[in-house]
Amino acid sequence: MHIEMNQPILAKNDGIAAANRALFAEKGVFVLNILASPGSGKTSTILAIIEALRDEFNIAVIEGDIASKVDSEKIKAQGIPAVQVNTGGACHLDSDMIRRAVEVLNVDTLDLILLENVGNLVCPTDFDLGENAKMVILSVPEGDDKPLKYPGVFQASQAVVLNKVDAMSVFNFDEQAFRTSVRNLNPAAPIFPVSATTGQGIEDLAEWIGQGIRSVQ
Amino acid sequence: MHELGIMTGVVETVEQAARDAGAEKVLKVNLAVGVMTEALEDALFFAFDVLKENTLLAQAQLEVDMVQPKSVCNDCGTEFDHDRFHVLCPLCEGANTTLIAGRELKIESIEVDLPD
Numbered sequence: 001m002h003i004e005m006n007q008p009i010l011a012k013n014d015g016i017a018a019a020n021r022a023l024f025a026e027k028g029v030f031v032l033n034i035l036a037s038p039g040s041g042k043t044s045t046i047l048a049i050i051e052a053l054r055d056e057f058n059i060a061v062i063e064g065d066i067a068s069k070v071d072s073e074k075i076k077a078q079g080i081p082a083v084q085v086n087t088g089g090a091c092h093l094d095s096d097m098i099r100r101a102v103e104v105l106n107v108d109t110l111d112l113i114l115l116e117n118v119g120n121l122v123c124p125t126d127f128d129l130g131e132n133a134k135m136v137i138l139s140v141p142e143g144d145d146k147p148l149k150y151p152g153v154f155q156a157s158q159a160v161v162l163n164k165v166d167a168m169s170v171f172n173f174d175e176q177a178f179r180t181s182v183r184n185l186n187p188a189a190p191i192f193p194v195s196a197t198t199g200q201g202i203e204d205l206a207e208w209i210g211q212g213i214r215s216v217q
Numbered sequence: 218m219h220e221l222g223i224m225t226g227v228v229e230t231v232e233q234a235a236r237d238a239g240a241e242k243v244l245k246v247n248l249a250v251g252v253m254t255e256a257l258e259d260a261l262f263f264a265f266d267v268l269k270e271n272t273l274l275a276q277a278q279l280e281v282d283m284v285q286p287k288s289v290c291n292d293c294g295t296e297f298d299h300d301r302f303h304v305l306c307p308l309c310e311g312a313n314t315t316l317i318a319g320r321e322l323k324i325e326s327i328e329v330d331l332p333d
Contacts, residue, residue: 001331003238005324009226009248123219126254151301152255184302187312 013127017095020102020130024113030213031113033129035153036137038119041163043071044196045137045205046114050080052206057111057213062101064093064118071116081105092123095130111213121150132212133158140164140171144178147185155185159192159208166195220260221268223322228268231327235273240329243277247327251284251320253301258283277327286319 008014024031036042043063050059060081063071072084083101085093093115105113115131117124125134136157138146141164147154154160160182168175175193182191190208194201227246235243246265250256258281265279289296290306291313297306305312 001238001240001329002326003234003329004326005230005234006326007230007324009223009230009322009324011230012226122255126219152253155253155301155304185304187305 010126010128013095016099017128017130020095020098023102023107024130024132025216027107027110028217029107029110029113030209030216031115031129031131031133032209032212033115033117033124033131033134034137035117035121035124035134035157036119036139037121037142040119040137040139040142041196042116042119042137043074045161045163045194046116047074047078048194048196048199048202049114049206049209050075050078052202053112053210054080056210058109059112059114060105060110061114061116062093062098062105063116064097066090066118087118091118091120092127093117093129094127098129111217112209121146121153125152125156132216135159135161137161137163138178140167140173143171144174145181147178147181151185154182154189157186158189159205160186160189161205162191162193163196165193165200166198220256220264223256224261224264224268227265227324228272228274230324231277232273234327235329238329239331240273241332242330243274243327244330245278245280245328246274247280247282247325249282249284249321249323249325251286251318251322253286253316253319254322256322282325284318284321286316288314288316290314 034042061075063082063084066087069084072082075082083104085097085101134157136153192201192205231243231246261281269275285298287298290311292311293309295306295308306314
């Protein structure tokens with residue numbers, strides 16, 4: 001006997017993600033899922049974004065790591081609420097982890113939630129968390145060919161951040177080649193060259209996020 | 218990536234559907250997997266073979282339809298097939314496109330054996 005099913009396989013994660021998304025929309029919170037390799041500067045970029053936007057918006061961060069509280073401690077040291085999720089081996093955050101982390105936050109008071117995903121350019125792409133947008137960070141030392149090698153994450157993101165531009169002269173990074181390979185995969189996503197540690201370029205990135213926040217309120 | 222996790226979900230869902238239909242045995246599982254999910258066909262088959270043991274799917278055959286990317290241009294209305302590196306509209310070269318196929322990950326149908 002033939003049974004038609006037409007059923008999505010990741011239904012469980014997607015179902016919870018949809019519920020997360022509905023909650024965020026109801027509360028008028030903009031949620032940004034930040035994806036990148038380990039060491040590319042996710043936490044540093046988050047700290048720079050916080051500094052640029054904290055006077056205007058209430059921000060919280062959900063930190064994803066396999067182990068340790070290193071990142072959430074850095075955020076809390078700035079007086080910003082942070083929840084540390086330890087995945088204990090899972091290489092990506094999933095929507096249920098976000099659902100549980102959000103319960104600890106006072107969502108009614110928030111304008112922006114930054115999700116720092118586990119350092120990984122592959123797996124997080126497939127797991128909807130209920131976010132408004134994905135942002136991928138690629139840092140100069142990683143090399144200009146990464147979009148060619150990891151097309152999925154660049155294709156799925158709504159913004160691309162090129163970090164550590166202050167180190168451009170030390171590495172043979174061809175910015176034009178990088179921009180072309182990103183354009184081929186994702187013509188719509190804006191590219192933000194920044195240095196999270198010096199603050200270069202952060203203003204434009206913060207403005208883009210600010211527009212996102214205003215669009216949901 | 219995560220083909221094992223994906224196939225665990227498939228086996229559980231299919232077993233439940235088979236039980237609900239009163240079936241004793243699943244004969245075939247038909248999946249649709251979009252090329253842009255980056256799921257590896259070989260890994261899907263391997264995971265299926267490992268996970269189907271001692272379930273209603275123990276003798277089932279897996280068939281995977283790898284779905285090629287297809288988009289529609291929101292500016293000029295053209296529908297076009299493409300690969301992941303060529304996402305612009307071939308007619309007007311616009312970037313305002315929507316993907317209509319190529320990212321699915323679903324169980325399309327199953328074949329089961331009903332007791333007489």
